[in-house]
Amino acid sequence: MEKVTVIGAGLAGSEAALQIAEKGILVDLYEMRPKKETGAHKTDKFAEFVCSNSLGSYDISNASGLLKHEMQILGSKLMEAVFEAQVPAGGALAVDRELFSQIITEKINSNPNINVIREEVTDIDFTKPTIIASGPLTSELLSEKIKEFLGEEYLHFFDAIAPIVEKESVDFNKAFYLNRYNKGGADYINCPMNKAEYERFYEILINSPKIELKTFEKGAKFFESCLPIEVLASRGIDTLRFGPLKPIGLIDERTGAENYAVVQLRQDNKAASLYNLVGFQTNLKWSAQKELLKSIPGLENVNIVRYGVMHRNTFINSPKVLNPSLQCRKNPNIFFAGQITGTEGYTESIASGLLAGINISRYINGENPIELSSETMLGALTNYITFEGHKSFQPINSNWGILAEIQLDKQTRKNKKLKNEILAKRALDTIKSYKI
Numbered sequence: 001m002e003k004v005t006v007i008g009a010g011l012a013g014s015e016a017a018l019q020i021a022e023k024g025i026l027v028d029l030y031e032m033r034p035k036k037e038t039g040a041h042k043t044d045k046f047a048e049f050v051c052s053n054s055l056g057s058y059d060i061s062n063a064s065g066l067l068k069h070e071m072q073i074l075g076s077k078l079m080e081a082v083f084e085a086q087v088p089a090g091g092a093l094a095v096d097r098e099l100f101s102q103i104i105t106e107k108i109n110s111n112p113n114i115n116v117i118r119e120e121v122t123d124i125d126f127t128k129p130t131i132i133a134s135g136p137l138t139s140e141l142l143s144e145k146i147k148e149f150l151g152e153e154y155l156h157f158f159d160a161i162a163p164i165v166e167k168e169s170v171d172f173n174k175a176f177y178l179n180r181y182n183k184g185g186a187d188y189i190n191c192p193m194n195k196a197e198y199e200r201f202y203e204i205l206i207n208s209p210k211i212e213l214k215t216f217e218k219g220a221k222f223f224e225s226c227l228p229i230e231v232l233a234s235r236g237i238d239t240l241r242f243g244p245l246k247p248i249g250l251i252d253e254r255t256g257a258e259n260y261a262v263v264q265l266r267q268d269n270k271a272a273s274l275y276n277l278v279g280f281q282t283n284l285k286w287s288a289q290k291e292l293l294k295s296i297p298g299l300e301n302v303n304i305v306r307y308g309v310m311h312r313n314t315f316i317n318s319p320k321v322l323n324p325s326l327q328c329r330k331n332p333n334i335f336f337a338g339q340i341t342g343t344e345g346y347t348e349s350i351a352s353g354l355l356a357g358i359n360i361s362r363y364i365n366g367e368n369p370i371e372l373s374s375e376t377m378l379g380a381l382t383n384y385i386t387f388e389g390h391k392s393f394q395p396i397n398s399n400w401g402i403l404a405e406i407q408l409d410k411q412t413r414k415n416k417k418l419k420n421e422i423l424a425k426r427a428l429d430t431i432k433s434y435k436i
């Protein structure tokens, strides 16, 4: 009987291995800890939460909450253990992390279909069905192999993410659509600033607190073209006006002139509901990012769906290499799961392990892998990360902006909670309709 190899017994790999084993398929599960450490994990247990012990909201009107409900319907094994190890945390779902990892480690070790191999994988056998779930801190030797397989430009080692916002929350009394020099249409949203507004923005920026890099991240070099805005700003008050905030070629129709500075927003998803701030990658604390963005004309009431971050993160260029089923386009034996696919967060990592586990089992059984609809949060996530139209792909977590649009009257659209509940109901009905 054909065996599946799963590389990495973190959140995604553990979920995938348990899914596959449950279908009666044998699994070789490789985990390099404790022989080789990642620098962030503290134990030799499987499915370790490396930082916070919270998985975020369980509320169905929250994007991450909806994802959890979908995962339960799809039969997530790790979600079951989350409830066994749950500790009180208000509306959030938090766990006793030791107990959680202990439960998963025992489930895996006692599963007759799973053969645990405590070794670092340094090579990939492309002739065997394999899930690569080695996470954001994939070992160097394995990273090299993945790079060789996918091509150098398809593996990244650092997140340098600019905030992503919801278009619906942009004030178009101030912002306007225009491409620089009027080239090729009006794809960009422009938020113009006069001198006083720019100086205020600059003042907030240079005084904003930054997030400290972790020990294993120190010494990381950012590309010059990818420098955080706070680093650019520290070079002088006008550096940004001659860089990402340059107003040149953007004649404001309302004044017939160029503005003093312009923040540009670029379309981020197919549905054009999300936009990222061009050249705005940042390591500022999230509260500071919020204050900074709200100081930009047109973004006073902006809804930020993804904050900027800069941290070590190994991830592949999924839009170029993966299908929405998480199967590799280049070689159908290879699937990816977890943070390495470009989703972010504990819940998202478990969710992609779940989908990859279901799909590799289907593949082995001669069935077509499932591609979920963007009406569901998990489908929207996998469709987002494998959407070929990204200008520059950066990891994302679950959010309402990536879900397929729904037709609603103006009144309902304005009531965010009600709108989310309607979207959530549609998502759960759709998930239930899959025969898995």
Ligand SMILES: Cc1cc2nc3c(=O)[nH]c(=O)nc-3n(C[C@H](O)[C@H](O)[C@H](O)COP(=O)(O)OP(=O)(O)OC[C@H]3O[C@@H](n4cnc5c(N)ncnc54)[C@H](O)[C@@H]3O)c2cc1C
Binding pocket: 007, 008, 009, 010, 011, 012, 013, 030, 031, 032, 033, 038, 040, 041, 047, 048, 049, 050, 051, 052, 053, 055, 119, 120, 121, 122, 133, 134, 135, 136, 137, 138, 139, 142, 214, 312, 337, 338, 339, 340, 344, 345, 346, 347, 349, 350
């Ligand atoms: C420092 C840090 C803090 C984070 N904090 C949070 C947070 O608070 N909340 C949140 O939602 N998300 C957080 N994340 C993001 C993300 O949710 C977690 O990293 C999550 O654990 C990712 O799950 P995963 O299964 O993809 O990878 P992991 O859980 O890291 O699992 C990957 C496994 O693969 C193993 N491995 C790696 N290379 C090899 C190899 N060559 N051979 C065999 N095994 C290998 C590793 O040892 C590890 O056990 C954090 C990430 C980092 C790096």
